[in-house]
Amino acid sequence: MIEIDRITKTYGDSTAVDGVTMTAETGTxxxxxxxxxxxxxxxxxxxxRLEEPSSGEVRINGESTRATKxxxxRRRIGYAIQGHGLFPHHTVGRNIGAVPQLMGWKKDRIRARVDELLSLFSMEPDAFRDRYPAELSGGQQQRVGVARALASRPDLLLMDEPFGALDxxxxxxxxxxxxxxxxRLGSTILLVTHDMEEAIRLGDRVAVMDGGRLVQHATPAEIIAQPATPLVADMVGDVERPLRLLSLIPLSELLEEGTAPGEAMPAEASLRDALAACLWSGRSAVPVTVDGVPSGRVTFEAIRARAELHA
Known part of the structure; x- marks a missing residue:
């Protein structure tokens, strides 16, 4: 658990962060x-502590960050930034293994962790371990950057606009x-973005900042349905609000008996995905599978009715 307790940061007469308090639960x-x-x-x-607070405290699992050098x-906390920040003259393997090496891990343990993470990111270890960053695509470089941040099994992963440079x-x-x-890993992640779409897609909870203050901290559904300030409402977008809510609701919530033509969608797909499929193909319903087994359908009318509840 990450507890941020009345954190403030000032630079002379300017206040960059003003008395922010919030909690990030473990595994979210x-x-x-x-x-x-x-x-x-x-x-x-x-x-x-790349920036030292002017006042207030941060606690990780109950322990103040000020209690540790x-x-x-930072070796306990993964950090991934926009543009990945890889060492250009080090191989992928050396990049991912940098922090474990600093922590004194043995070579065979580092190699095993590198291969584990590459596999987790769908990058074949034998094909990527000895490549250099310049030999990778932008998306592959970003994956390696995140893998490096996860390499030492950190208590917490911080991500600052990690996907901002990608198409x-x-x-x-x-x-x-x-x-x-x-x-899969149960990691606790705090991620910064300027993109509300990304926040809603990724967050278990969303914290909205304005002028150094925390103006709302809530679930994505609450942020969309009940924006706390005009700024939050503007960021969500009145026209987009029903569609954003549909993106949070799985097909399983509207699953009914029956069949439908066309390619099936998994029950965990969103109502927004199903709406797009119906509009694109002209279908009145989409078939749905649960664990790969045909299990019913979701109709266009049911999706539209749910959207109208939030319009």
Whole structure:
């Protein structure tokens, strides 16, 4: 658990972060979203003491971060940034193994961890371990950057705009990768973004910053349905609100008996995905599978009715 307790950061007469208090539960993704200058990156950097708080405290599993020397603290906390920040003259294996090496891991343990993470990110270890960053695509470089942040099995992973430099298709895949791996490893992640779409897609909870202050900290559904301030409402977008809510609801919630033509969708897919499939193909329903087994359908009318509840 990460507890942020009345954290403030001032620079002379300017206040970058103003008395922020919030808790990130173990094994969850908390996304901090806000416009440029809202204080979100400064807040993130105070957690691993890249910036020292002017006042307030951060506690990780009940222990104040001030109780640990900054360089030792950072070895316990993974950190991934936009543009990946890989060492260009080191191989993928050396990049991923950098922090474990600093922590004194044995070579065979480091190699095993490198191969484990590459496999987890769907990158064949024998094909990628000895490559250099320049030989990778942008999406592959970003995967390696996240793998490096996870290498030492940190208590916490901090991510600052990690997917901002990727094109939309690769970015969506990287987000899916992160969610899949977070669920598998049970990692606790705090991620900064300026993109509300990304916050809603990734976050178990979303923290909205404005002018250095935390203006709302809630589940994605609450952020969409009950924005606390006009800024939050603007970031969500009134027109997009029903569609954003549909993206949070799995097909399993509207599953009914019956069949439908066309390619089936898994029960965990979202109503927004099913709506897009219906509109694209002109179908009135989509077939649904549970664990690969045909289990019913979801109709266009049921999806539309659910959307109208939130319009």
């Amino acid at each position: 993704i908390t996304v901090i979203v806000g416009t440029s200058g809202s204080g979100k990156t400064t807040l993130l950097r105070m957690i691993n 900054p360089h030792l603290l 939309p298709i690769i970015r969506a895949r990287a987000q899916d990768d992160l969610r899949r791996i977070q669920r």
